Amino acid sequence: MPCSNWQHFVPRNKRLFFALWPDDEVRSQLADLQTRLPQVQGNWVHPMDLHITLQFLGAVASGQQHCILHAASAVQAFSFELEINHLDFWPKPRIVWAGPEKIPKALLQLVKSFGQNLQECGFRVERRPYRPHVTLLRKTTPGLPLVLPQPVFWPVEYFVLAESVPGNGPPWYRVVESWPLS
Numbered sequence: 001m002p003c004s005n006w007q008h009f010v011p012r013n014k015r016l017f018f019a020l021w022p023d024d025e026v027r028s029q030l031a032d033l034q035t036r037l038p039q040v041q042g043n044w045v046h047p048m049d050l051h052i053t054l055q056f057l058g059a060v061a062s063g064q065q066h067c068i069l070h071a072a073s074a075v076q077a078f079s080f081e082l083e084i085n086h087l088d089f090w091p092k093p094r095i096v097w098a099g100p101e102k103i104p105k106a107l108l109q110l111v112k113s114f115g116q117n118l119q120e121c122g123f124r125v126e127r128r129p130y131r132p133h134v135t136l137l138r139k140t141t142p143g144l145p146l147v148l149p150q151p152v153f154w155p156v157e158y159f160v161l162a163e164s165v166p167g168n169g170p171p172w173y174r175v176v177e178s179w180p181l182s
Contacts, residue, residue, distance in 0.1 A: 013059040015164040018072065018114060019051040020082070020132075020156055021175060029152045030084070030098065034136045036149060037087075037096055042140025049173050052082075052099075052132045054159060055114040057123060064121055071117035072161060072179055079181040080106035082154040084134065087146040094140055098148065099133035107132060110159065110181070157181055 022030060031047035060068060086101045108130065115125040160178040 013061050014065070015166075016057045016060045016065075016068065016176070017162055017164070018054040018057070019160055019162050020054060020154075021051050021158070021160045021162070021178070022154060026152060026154045030134055030136070033098060033148070033152065037137055037146070042094070042096075042137045044137055045135050046172060050134055050136075051160075051162065051173065052134055054111055055118060055123075055126070057118075067121035068118070068161070069177065071114075071121055072159075072177070074117050075110065075113045075159075075179065077110035077113055077181050078106045079155070079157045080104045082107065082132075082156050083151050084154060085148060085151040087148045088133075089140075089146060094138065095135050096137040096140055096146065097133040097135050098152070099131070103130070103132060107156070 027047055027050055030050045034044050034047070057068065082104060083100050083102075084098050087096065087098050089096050111130050119125060158178050158180045161176045162173045163176050165172055165174050
C-alpha cells in the first residue's frame with residue numbers, strides 16, 4: 001500500500017551554518033542591548049537566535065553532511081575573548097548589528113581553518129573580508145544614532161553547527177552539534 005506522506009521518507013537538504021553561540025550570560029546581555037535600541041520599525045531577533053556566523057553553508061544535501069561534520073572536527077583553533085563594543089546599521093539588508101571593533105587573531109584563524117577544511121566538501125572559500133557581527137534588529141531604519149552603553153565580553157570556548165528551521169514567521173535556529181576550542 002503506498003504511503004500518502006512520501007515526503008517524510010525523502011532526505012531533505014538542511015540550511016546549515018557554523019557559528020559562535022553565546023552562553024546564557026552573554027545572551028542575556030545581548031538581549032538587554034536589543035531593548036535599548038531606538039526602534040522606528042523592524043523585528044528583534046529572538047534572543048535564542050543571537051549568534052555570530054563563522055561560515056554560512058546554505059542548503060546542504062544529506063550526503064554532504066558527514067563531510068561537514070568531519071571538517072568541523074578537524075578545525076584547530078584556540079579559545080579567546082570577544083569584546084562586542086560597536087553598534088552599526090547596514091542599510092542594504094536593513095539590520096542593526098553589534099560586533100567587535102578589533103577582530104581577535106584567534107577568530108580570524110578559526111574562520112580561515114573553516115574555509116580550508118570545507119573546501120574538501122565542495123564549498124568555496126569566502127573572498128570578502130570577514131566581518132563578525134550579531135544581528136539584533138531586522139527590517140529597520142534606525143531613528144537615532146546608535147550608541148553601545150557598555151561592551152559585552154564574550155568568552156568564546158566552542159563553536160556550533162546550526163540549522164535554520166523554516167516556519168510561519170522568521171527562521172529560527174537549532175544547534176545540531178558543538179565542538180570545543182583548545
